[in-house]
Amino acid sequence: MHWDIGSAQCLSEAAATGLAHDLRNGRSEANTDPDTYYAALDAAKKQHLLSLIAKINLVALTSAASTARNGLCCRVPALEFHSKGRPNLELIQSQLGGQNCHLDIEFEDGTVWLARIRLDDPLLPPKPTQEYIFMSEMATLKFLEKTGVPAPKVYAYAADSIINPVRASYALMEKLPGVPLEWDEATSGQRTRVMDQLVDIFLELEKHPFHTSGSLSLSQDVLKVGGFAQLPLFSSPEQTLGPFETLQSSLHAMISQQQDQIVNGELSSLAVDNYLSHCWRLDMITHVTAHCHESGPSFFLKHFDDKGDHILVDADFNITGIIDWEFASAEPNTLAFSTPCMLWPVGDFYEGKNGLSAEEIEFAGIFQARGRGDIGKIMLESRKMQRFIFFNGGGVSSDQEEFQALFTGLRTAWATQDEHPTSYEDWKRDAEKRYKGDPGLQIVLRGQSGSVSKTGGRQCSCCRIQGVNEG
Numbered sequence: 001m002h003w004d005i006g007s008a009q010c011l012s013e014a015a016a017t018g019l020a021h022d023l024r025n026g027r028s029e030a031n032t033d034p035d036t037y038y039a040a041l042d043a044a045k046k047q048h049l050l051s052l053i054a055k056i057n058l059v060a061l062t063s064a065a066s067t068a069r070n071g072l073c074c075r076v077p078a079l080e081f082h083s084k085g086r087p088n089l090e091l092i093q094s095q096l097g098g099q100n101c102h103l104d105i106e107f108e109d110g111t112v113w114l115a116r117i118r119l120d121d122p123l124l125p126p127k128p129t130q131e132y133i134f135m136s137e138m139a140t141l142k143f144l145e146k147t148g149v150p151a152p153k154v155y156a157y158a159a160d161s162i163i164n165p166v167r168a169s170y171a172l173m174e175k176l177p178g179v180p181l182e183w184d185e186a187t188s189g190q191r192t193r194v195m196d197q198l199v200d201i202f203l204e205l206e207k208h209p210f211h212t213s214g215s216l217s218l219s220q221d222v223l224k225v226g227g228f229a230q231l232p233l234f235s236s237p238e239q240t241l242g243p244f245e246t247l248q249s250s251l252h253a254m255i256s257q258q259q260d261q262i263v264n265g266e267l268s269s270l271a272v273d274n275y276l277s278h279c280w281r282l283d284m285i286t287h288v289t290a291h292c293h294e295s296g297p298s299f300f301l302k303h304f305d306d307k308g309d310h311i312l313v314d315a316d317f318n319i320t321g322i323i324d325w326e327f328a329s330a331e332p333n334t335l336a337f338s339t340p341c342m343l344w345p346v347g348d349f350y351e352g353k354n355g356l357s358a359e360e361i362e363f364a365g366i367f368q369a370r371g372r373g374d375i376g377k378i379m380l381e382s383r384k385m386q387r388f389i390f391f392n393g394g395g396v397s398s399d400q401e402e403f404q405a406l407f408t409g410l411r412t413a414w415a416t417q418d419e420h421p422t423s424y425e426d427w428k429r430d431a432e433k434r435y436k437g438d439p440g441l442q443i444v445l446r447g448q449s450g451s452v453s454k455t456g457g458r459q460c461s462c463c464r465i466q467g468v469n470e471g
Helices: 008-024 034-054 058-068 089-093 127-144 188-206 247-263 271-295 346-350 358-369 373-380 382-390 400-414 424-434 439-448 466-470
Strands: 100-107 112-118 154-158 170-174 215-219 222-226 234-236 299-302 311-313 319-322 329-332
Touching: 034 089, 034 100, 058 100, 058 112, 058 154, 058 170, 127 154, 127 170, 127 215, 127 222, 127 299, 188 299, 188 311, 188 319, 188 358, 188 373, 215 329, 247 271, 247 439, 271 382, 271 400, 271 424, 271 439, 346 400, 358 373, 373 382, 382 400, 400 424
Parallel strands: none
Antiparallel strands: 100 112, 112 170, 154 170, 215 222, 299 329, 311 319
16 A cells, blocks of 8 residues: 655645744744744654655555565554544654664564665755665674674565565564663663673674674675775765775775865865874874784674664563664774773863773773783773774854863874873964875865864764764
């Protein structure tokens, strides 16, 4: 069954957009107060969601699921019409993620699968980029099926294309039991229980190293490491950075691309400061690679968004699954086995402080108690790589004070015991002299004179350490 919403979406979005414009310009009419605006915006979002769901060919979706189970009949309750003459929007929203919609598929024998539908949104990247990221996630889940990591199995999938009868990218997946972990609400004992199980998952991933860095991909059903499936690392809709055989080559390519984007204006917030910071980071690559190779040159799969709700737990805080493997990548051991960002003291991190939280220290201690002091050491030194990678992909604040604190924290993390980093102002003054012959810096400096820097640029929510920025 296929249904159509019509043009209500456009009208609702236009109304919400108009209200936003009124509020930004200080109008105080009764119909432009914040409550009215947010009510209109919420209505627009609902209508937009309905229009997206309307694209889905329900017959094709249930047929794909039925075929994957040898013809067993199934239904999608959320897409069935109810008394209001439309699908169950409340049920759909209850399993709605930031970029995907999840729908239960119920089979006649009581088995329940999940249909993961990619949301078609004008704010999302171009379709070739979306398809690459989607297919990389499918490759990652296929890889995890061969490991002991409790990730959902994938039974069928297809990217959005003219030959896809569902009319949207979809994956038919195992529905794992449990609910997303709410780390901040967990007790100390519950946190310890989760961390103890996470150690097992980290050690399982360590058993499956890769020889190159990048994201997983499928080529004629063969798993391999391809280019990074992360938005900031795409140089065009069809082209992303990687794969790389060495950490040195990957870091050099990523930082150089950031510099190119600053020079051409795609990343324009605090352009001079960011460009100088990247010059410093290029100089630091030799030190970074030496640090990472202390334990070997292999790469290991790392979850991209490890802020806590990627973990499913039952009522006793047993881990039942690890979900949301979008943007995952093979990273050096010093990043792959660094502390998950759900453990970080986020306020301290943004203030440039490098102290670890009590949970980070406890997590490292569990590895040490298991006889893996090598990984425990990586955990205790996590800030080095976390801060170095954090500056990739537009993840740095456009606020000058916050930027300075973050960059000072980065410099401090890599300082030797005999080094005492200077103030940011002194460092910047020295850096402008040191790198004055850099052609890119000269262009950026010329662009800054007599002009007001734009904010935002190509900055997106998917920075290399996504979860921290979104809190």
